[in-house]
Amino acid sequence: MNVPRPFGSDDGDETVFDDYDEFRPDHEPEPGPFLAGHDVLEGREHAALHRLARARFEDNGVYDMTFGYNLARLNLDRRHEDAGFRYAREADDPTVLRAEFTPTTEFCPQSDTLTVAAFRAWNDDPSLHEFDLVSVRVAPMHQRDVAINGRLEQLEEQFLETGEVAVEDAAAGAPGGTDEGVDDAPDVGGTPF
Template identity: 65%
Template structure:
């Protein structure tokens, strides 16, 4: 029984294959990725598969669409939304991730970007990746991107001082950050 009806959901025909890279179904890389090595093709698809697993472990879900946020990249109905990734030009151990929400007023953008940061930078969830840090920003098309990105920069600085985000930090029980997720 469906508790919350979601008439905007559709079947698998509206989604790209998990192993595909369909640039026409992804947002264009934004300013946070300018001048850095943007992942495309198999490199983008491989990191995105890992992302799906880590987001599942940390319950990074878009409640509007009712799915793991990583699935947004595969949703052909939203070709200008999702994540794009780039290896930092100055430090190849750092990956940059820019989230473009479906609308400029998406109320979940702060929570989703924060949860994404925590999932990627946790050392206790999902398969490891080769990056020492995944930096996250929200695309400037979002009306609150400056505020959100300021918070993400603060979270990033805390991470660099304190280290990986532990599972116990999810509720602030370990004395860590108390931001949602």
């Protein structure tokens, strides 16, 4: 059964996507506070890193279920020019990459899952890139940014202590099987984005 996706997929019209080798600042989200004061990547450096993101996400199944494509492709989708990832090398430690995810809407219910999946994809095998740590956060425009980023900070702390990406209890949705400190998302009704 072939069910059409309302917002497109990899099988859709390629004219709505930029190329992975391009960096178009007007088609990228603005760097937010998580990247402020750090070396924000642009041009060829951003494009090269984003191609690596595509590979890491493909290897780890980081897909946006609404759009039906590898999450890295969101940066290239001209229909959502203010959404996707921006990257910066940490000012005090260039072996740390900061990745800030801006979702398509402030109430995107996938933002928690997508940022955790991105963190795990980047850090599951650091030998595949030049960074000792890829620190991931959701942009503050998201209604649950504090809770989501708190969860990402916990995962990062566990990774730095153990050198391994924490396995989570899928039923509870947080490290170690607890939802402590994570607010429930309000019911906004309508179609999830």
